[in-house]
Amino acid sequence: MKPFDYVRPASIAEAVAAAAQPGAAYLAAGTNLLDLMKGGVSRPDRLVDVTHLKGLDRIEHLADGSLRIGALVRNADLAHDTAFAKAYPAVAEALLSGASAQLRNAATLGGNLLQRTRCAYFYDPASRCNRREAGSGCDANGGENRLHAVLGWSEGCIATHPSDFCIPLVALDAIVEIEGKGGRRELPLDELHRLPGPTPERETALEPGDLIVAVRLPASARDFAGHARYLKVRERTSYAFAVVSAAAALKIENGTIGHARLALGGVAAKPWRARAAEAALKGASPETSAFREAAQAALADAKPSGDNAFKIELARRIVVRALTLAATGTPARIPALPASPFASGALHA
Amino acid sequence: MTHSISLTVNGARRDLQLDDPRVTLLDLLRERLQLTGTKKGCDRGQCGACTILVDGRRINACLALAISHDGADILTIEGIARGDQLHPVQAAFIAHDGFQCGFCTPGQIMSAIGMMREAQAGDDPERIRECISGNLCRCGAYAGIVDAVLEVQTSEANQRRSA
Ligand SMILES: Cc1cc2nc3c(=O)[nH]c(=O)nc-3n(C[C@H](O)[C@H](O)[C@H](O)COP(=O)(O)OP(=O)(O)OC[C@H]3O[C@@H](n4cnc5c(N)ncnc54)[C@H](O)[C@@H]3O)c2cc1C
Ligand code: SF4
Ligand code: FES
Ligand code: FES
Numbered sequence: 001m002k003p004f005d006y007v008r009p010a011s012i013a014e015a016v017a018a019a020a021q022p023g024a025a026y027l028a029a030g031t032n033l034l035d036l037m038k039g040g041v042s043r044p045d046r047l048v049d050v051t052h053l054k055g056l057d058r059i060e061h062l063a064d065g066s067l068r069i070g071a072l073v074r075n076a077d078l079a080h081d082t083a084f085a086k087a088y089p090a091v092a093e094a095l096l097s098g099a100s101a102q103l104r105n106a107a108t109l110g111g112n113l114l115q116r117t118r119c120a121y122f123y124d125p126a127s128r129c130n131r132r133e134a135g136s137g138c139d140a141n142g143g144e145n146r147l148h149a150v151l152g153w154s155e156g157c158i159a160t161h162p163s164d165f166c167i168p169l170v171a172l173d174a175i176v177e178i179e180g181k182g183g184r185r186e187l188p189l190d191e192l193h194r195l196p197g198p199t200p201e202r203e204t205a206l207e208p209g210d211l212i213v214a215v216r217l218p219a220s221a222r223d224f225a226g227h228a229r230y231l232k233v234r235e236r237t238s239y240a241f242a243v244v245s246a247a248a249a250l251k252i253e254n255g256t257i258g259h260a261r262l263a264l265g266g267v268a269a270k271p272w273r274a275r276a277a278e279a280a281l282k283g284a285s286p287e288t289s290a291f292r293e294a295a296q297a298a299l300a301d302a303k304p305s306g307d308n309a310f311k312i313e314l315a316r317r318i319v320v321r322a323l324t325l326a327a328t329g330t331p332a333r334i335p336a337l338p339a340s341p342f343a344s345g346a347l348h349a
Numbered sequence: 350m351t352h353s354i355s356l357t358v359n360g361a362r363r364d365l366q367l368d369d370p371r372v373t374l375l376d377l378l379r380e381r382l383q384l385t386g387t388k389k390g391c392d393r394g395q396c397g398a399c400t401i402l403v404d405g406r407r408i409n410a411c412l413a414l415a416i417s418h419d420g421a422d423i424l425t426i427e428g429i430a431r432g433d434q435l436h437p438v439q440a441a442f443i444a445h446d447g448f449q450c451g452f453c454t455p456g457q458i459m460s461a462i463g464m465m466r467e468a469q470a471g472d473d474p475e476r477i478r479e480c481i482s483g484n485l486c487r488c489g490a491y492a493g494i495v496d497a498v499l500e501v502q503t504s505e506a507n508q509r510r511s512a
Contacts, residue, residue, distance in 0.1 A: 006352065006370035006416055031412045034373070035393050047370070049417050076406075080469065100483020101464065102400055106408040239482040336475035343475075 001037045005046040012053060012179050012211060019048045020181055020209025026050050028072065028111035031103050036116060040125045041132060051108070056213060059084065065219030068177075071110030071212045075165065076101065078109065088221060089330045090168040090228035090247050097232045097339035098164040100239050110212040112165045113176070113192065114204065117269070118241055119159035120144065130156045134201040145306030147243060150299075150315070151268040157200030158305035161193055161270050164339070168230050168247035170271040171263035172221035177214040180207055189215070193270035200269075224249035224261060228330055231322040232265070232339040233314065242266040244315045245339070248322035250286065257281050257290070262298060262323070267315055274298035277319070286327035288320065295319040354419040358382060359428025367416055374418060375399045375410035378425060386426035386455045390485075397484030400456040400463070401425050407463025409483075426455035429462065437504075438462055441497035449488035457484045461498045465505070472502050 009015035019026055023045030027033060036042035050056070056072040059081060067087070069078060075095050078084055085092035098104065098112075121127040121139040128137035140148055140158050148158040166189065174189040192204055206212075228249040234240035245265035251258040260281035264272040277298035284290035295316040302312045321341065335343035352367045358378070365381065375392070378384045378401070390398030392411045399410040402424040429436040438461045441447070448454035460481055470476040477498050478491075486494070 001371050004370065005350075006414075027414070027417065029412070030414055030417070031394055031409070034412045034414065038393065047414075049414075051417055076467075080467075099394075100397065101467070101469075101480055102397060102407050102409045102460065102483045103394060103412075105406045105463075106413065238479050336473055337479050 002040075002043045004044055006049065007046060008049045008052055012213065015048055015050055015053060016179055016181060016209045016211055018046070019211065021046065022208075024048055024208075026211065028108040029074075029106040031099075031107045032111060032115040036123075039123055041116075041123055050110075050211065062216075065222070067217045067221075069109055069215045069217075071214055072108050074105060075099075075107045075109065075112060076104040079104065085334065087225050088168070088172065088217060088228075089225060089334070090230045090249055091165065091172070091217075093334050093338045094164040094168050094230040094232075094245075094247065096334060097230065097238070097245075109165070109215060112163055113189075113212060113215070114206075115163055116203070117159040118162045119148070122159060130200045131159060131196075131203070132201075134199070138200075140306070142306070146308050146310075147266075148305045148308055149268050150302040150304060150308060150311050151264075151272055152195040153269065153305045154196045154198065154200065156198060157196035157269065159196070159200075159269055160266050161268065162241050162266075163271065164230070164232060164242060164245060164265060166193075166271040167245055167263045167265040168228070168249070169215065169217070170273050171247045171249055171261040172224065173218055174221075175216040175218070176212055177216065178206065178210050179213050180210040184213075186216075189271070190273055196269050203269075223251050223259070226330055227252055227326045229322050229325040230339045231318055231325065231341060233318060233341060237337055237340050237342050244311055244318050246315070246318045246322040248319070248326040250281070250323070250326050252286055252327070255285060257284050257286055260294070260323075262294065262319065264298065264315060264319070267302070267311065274319075276300065281323075286323075288324065291320045291323040291327075292316075294323060352416055354416060356415075356418065356420070357422045358384070359423070359425060365415075370414065370416045372415050373411055374401065374403070374413040374415050374423070377415040378410065378423075384425050384427050387459075388452055388455055390453065390456075395485070396453070396456075397460055398453050398456040400459040400484065402459060402463055402466075405466060407460050424459075426459055429458070436462070437501050438465075438497065441500045442494070445493040445497040445500065447490050447493040447497040449486075449490050453484060453486045453488075457481070457486065457494055460484050461494075461501070464498070465502065470498075470502065472499060472506060474499060477502070
């Protein structure tokens with residue numbers, strides 16, 4: 001690990017000023033950043049430790065019915081908050097399906113949003129990677145790429161975004177609060193992560209020094225509590241990143257779908273909101289035929305980026321399964337193996 | 350620049366000088382404090398061998414910078430027995446043959462203790478498996494480990510019920 005300076009700012013303003021300097025990076029729990037630094041993938045000159053900042057670790061229920069989650073709330077604490085899990089079950093299920101209990105105890109929500117891709121070539125400094133080093137080329141293109149993107153990729157980068165938490169969040173119209181050099185601003189989570197296009201090294205809409213201070217879920221997100229699921233397919237039943245995942249949330253009124261929300265993970269460089277599928281579901285009755293149509297719409301623009309054509313059919317089936325489970329109704333308790341299609345009951349629901 | 354930090358490790362206060370901020374909690378415990386019970390497996394958050402409790406919660410010590418944990422209360426495998434009396438989880442691991450080569454065992458035991466404090470698993474074996482899946486054992490003693498955790502969880506639940 002390259003040597004670095006360590007600073008512990010006393011206020012948000014101090015943090016922003018320190019992190020706006022070239023070569024600086026925020027440190028939260030470090031479960032992604034330290035990993036990357038040990039591998040020589042990230043080489044910051046200065047770490048700005050935000051974990052001691054006051055007031056960013058609160059879960060607040062606001063008067064307008066929305067929920068505000070501080071960036072330093074730990075993944076496990078949010079998932080285990082019973083009021084939270086009841087109101088936003090798919091988000092809790094996604095959180096509990098990510099990483100291990102040890103990592104969830106440490107990892108912060110802000111860090112989860114900004115974790116980097118798990119593309120193996122990105123992780124290996126001996127490989128060419130446009131995301132790690134602009135313009136150097138992409139060894140995933142033509143390499144081992146079973147797990148790479150099928151939507152929104154470019155010739156320059158075919159990586160996927162690894163977060164589980166972000167998938168139901170983007171489906172539920174979450175908003176990110178950011179403190180930067182120009183003060184406070186807000187951004188829909190859908191606009192935080194960028195597709196690679198010709199500049200894969202620009203991963204997010206953030207500017208140097210920008211600190212994520214909170215994530216907000218609008219009041220409307222609660223309307224889906226009764227019919228919301230997150231489903232994640234991985235290469236072992238727990239403690240692995242998604243090959244493909246889906247968050248499905250329905251508002252069912254008089255036997256038809258009033259509103260539908262759908263987002264996919266493991267398919268693109270950002271959490272993928274499937275708006276065409278949502279439109280197809282609106283007004284339909286919650287049945288397999290409608291779910292199949294939605295799955296076709298969600299993957300209509302998909303194309304393989306290498307050896308991963310199987311992901312397209314897999315994603316369609318995960319969409320149908322997630323919508324079927326959501327229509328059946330949110331279970332009273334999150335299954336023992338969160339988001340796993342092999343959890344007891346889930347297969348036959 | 351030297352940084353001073355203060356930790357409570359297994360009940361004793363330790364004031365430490367760090368001349369390099371790169372040191373992780375894992376390396377600090379093993380190399381500065383000679384507490385080598387906590388193991389280094391992958392050093393990258395993937396195996397759980399380095400599991401310790403920080404302020405009562407299990408985390409991976411290999412991905413935690415010591416300097417960021419100034420003021421923390423740390424419990425390691427060396428701190429769980431009372432003199433010669435083993436912690437119930439230690440005793441149950443022996444009774445159920447929960448370890449083979451033993452390398453990953455300290456992390457497994459600390460993870461099991463952390464899991465019980467989190468009170469998420471109860472006596473459901475499937476939940477126990479998920480809750481301890483952050484600890485990978487290449488010898489594959491999993492069945493014994495689940496039995497050991499189940500025994501302690503069940504006997505503690507019975508004690509609570511009769512109390
Ligand atoms: C073995 C392993 C398995 C994992 N499996 C999964 C999984 O299945 N699903 C999943 O979703 N995740 C998984 N993770 C990733 C884990 O969830 C992330 O590492 C974690 O959420 C990052 O949070 P952190 O607080 O440790 O962030 P850090 O590592 O401290 O930071 C991550 C990045 O975010 C930046 N940052 C942090 N906080 C802020 C902020 N408030 N504002 C601006 N920038 C900020 C940092 O500069 C850094 O670039 C896994 C990790 C490991 C090691
Ligand atoms: S797919 Fe993207 S992250 Fe992976 S090597 Fe290519 S440019 Fe880098
Ligand atoms: S040594 Fe820390 S998880 Fe493997
Ligand atoms: S007992 Fe040998 S690695 Fe677990």
